[in-house]
Amino acid sequence: MKIPIHLNALRAFEASARHQSFSLAAEELNVTPAAVGQLVRSLEEVIGFPLFHRSNNRRVALILTEPALRALPDIRSGFQSLNLGMTLLREGMTNGILNVTTSPAFAAKWLLPRIEDFQLQWPEIDVRLETSLKLMDFTAQGIDVGIRYGLGRWEGLQTELLMSEEVFPVCAPAMLSENPRLNCSMGMAEQTLIHDLSMEHHQDFITWDRWFRRFSVQAITSKPGLRINSSAAVLQAAVDGHGIALARSIMVDDDLKSGRLVRLCQNISLPCPLAYYLVYRPGCDSLPKIAHFREWVLHQADELSAKRELQ
Secondary structure (H helix, E strand, O other): OHHHHHHHHHHHHHHHHHHOOHHHHHHHHOOOHHHHHHHHHHHHHHHOOOOEEEOOOOOOOEEEOHHHHHHHHHHHHHHHHHHHHHHHHHOOOOOEEEEEEEOHHHHHHHHHHHHHHHHHHOOOEEEEEEEOOOOOOOOOOOOOEEEEEEOOOOOOOEEEEEEOOEEEEEEOHHHHHHOHHHHOHHHHHOOOEEEEOOOOOOOOOOOHHHHHHHOOOOOOOOOOOEEEOOHHHHHHHHHOOOOEEEEEHHHHHHHHHHOOOEEOOOOOOEEOOOEEEEEEOOOHHHOHHHHHHHHHHHHHHHHHHHHHHHO
8 A cells, every 4th residue: 555655645746846836736636735735744754854845935835855856857757657658558559649749830831731641541540739839748748749840859758850951031922023132132131021039049040140140241221120929920921022031941842832932042041950850758659649640740751851852
């Protein structure tokens, strides 16, 4: 009987440490705050020292003691391993729900136009798409697989390179027809620029300032720029003729093929240090539903890369 009691107490401790509150931990565990507090106290009695200091801060009710802070990563890792083991036991069949997370822009511009092909191949798998700019906790939020944009390093996740890309300027065809000077960097600098703020704080994200510095152009336009925190909305603003956008090649592919946008300065682009990665918890790629999605999305990426090489 001691092992289940200690596991419940450890679970209450981990949830309380994550939320820094007995009340919020109780909501997650579907018990009362008093029950969470009692479980934590029972663990403290076993180990012989307190796990939390009380705080007067309304936002942070509990502060970890130093020994608890040292032990928390291993306890959390243990629960993640237990959750993974249970997942593997429960989901050994091909069918089931596949929870996928990615950014809203990538979902709209790349994944959703292609996902029907996956559903036709695996109709017994129910795809549920969670779109968010925030990084999801795969274990706590039940996420199976994700597609993330970055340098390929996310703690606790296995990563596989999906697609790299380049960045170049684009605009609506009518805008270029009215002003052929847009096909040079100096001509672009005089126009309304559409700025993508979706990852503006990432030092490796290519912005207009970085673009002009790379090609030694001083942007002296007096026109106000348009600033948008969605890569998909940036491209739509360019389609609607509101200015010139810096496009990421993966995101803009369909807009170029359809003629909604045209590429400026055909021979000029910047390779982007950031790329798209397939991510999942270590060991989960053996689950049939994740294995099928992994194989499918890697094939889609390879097909796109092959087509781009032929162009």
